[in-house]
Amino acid sequence: GQNIDQPTEMTATEGAIVQINCTYQTSGFNGLFWYQQHAGEAPTFLSYNVLDGLEEKGRFSSFLSRSKGYSYLLLKELQMKDSASYLCAVGEDTNAGKSTFGDGTTLTVKP
Amino acid sequence: DVKVTQSSRYLVKRTGEKVFLECVQDMDHENMFWYRQDPGLGLRLIYFSYDVKMKEKGDIPEGYSVSREKKERFSLILESASTNQTSMYLCASSLSPGPVTYEQYFGPGTRLTVT
Numbered sequence: 001g002q003n004i005d006q007p008t009e010m011t012a013t014e015g016a017i018v019q020i021n022c023t024y025q026t027s028g029f030n031g032l033f034w035y036q037q038h039a040g041e042a043p044t045f046l047s048y049n050v051l052d053g054l055e056e057k058g059r060f061s062s063f064l065s066r067s068k069g070y071s072y073l074l075l076k077e078l079q080m081k082d083s084a085s086y087l088c089a090v091g092e093d094t095n096a097g098k099s100t101f102g103d104g105t106t107l108t109v110k111p
Numbered sequence: 112d113v114k115v116t117q118s119s120r121y122l123v124k125r126t127g128e129k130v131f132l133e134c135v136q137d138m139d140h141e142n143m144f145w146y147r148q149d150p151g152l153g154l155r156l157i158y159f160s161y162d163v164k165m166k167e168k169g170d171i172p173e174g175y176s177v178s179r180e181k182k183e184r185f186s187l188i189l190e191s192a193s194t195n196q197t198s199m200y201l202c203a204s205s206l207s208p209g210p211v212t213y214e215q216y217f218g219p220g221t222r223l224t225v226t
Contacts, residue, residue: 031211044217045215087153097161097206097212097213100156
């Protein structure tokens with residue numbers, strides 16, 4: 001099975017940097033995903049890591065350490081529109097494309 | 112752009128009714144998923160399908176069934192709706208060329224209320 005932990009809530013200030021952590025314990029691993037979900041909307045894909053290291057995509061970066069079962073999402077130059085829930089998801093090593101989702105971290109960006 | 116559409120954004124049904132939730136994707140994805148999302152419980156997988164007419168139970172299949180007669184369409188059926196099935200239902204799809212897990216594309220969701 002899969003167990004994914006991430007903080008429930010975080011608060012940060014506009015213009016700052018925030019790091020959202022995710023730890024996982026899985027029986028199989030086929031990549032780690034981050035999704036963003038604004039209130040009342042569907043999740044949208046942000047990033048994917050399958051190898052150790054940092055992947056950068058504009059203001060967002062994601063890091064993975066497979067040996068530690070650890071990932072983080074780094075958001076720079078925070079904007080008010082970044083207030084959302086951020087879901088960490090671990091891909092399962094099956095052919096069905098399944099992922100197990102964490103409960104999400106609700107980020108509130110304050111002026 | 113991948114587009115996943117769901118038949119209704121909001122739905123109100125009575126206890127005991129049979130409910131159909133439809134999902135259509137336009138990107139020829141092999142995999143399709145049905146989740147429900149409840150406050151404090153995250154996204155929970157109900158059923159998924161990796162090919163036409165193929166279906167697999169997820170983590171919480173009780174009280175639900177699915178149908179996938181065509182590649183682009185995946186239907187979720189609540190055989191006899193109950194109040195504890197009041198929830199946000201999200202459909203998603205993804206590619207499946209081999210053993211790689213790809214990102215999922217979600218529909219806008221259906222907020223179902225069972226009274």
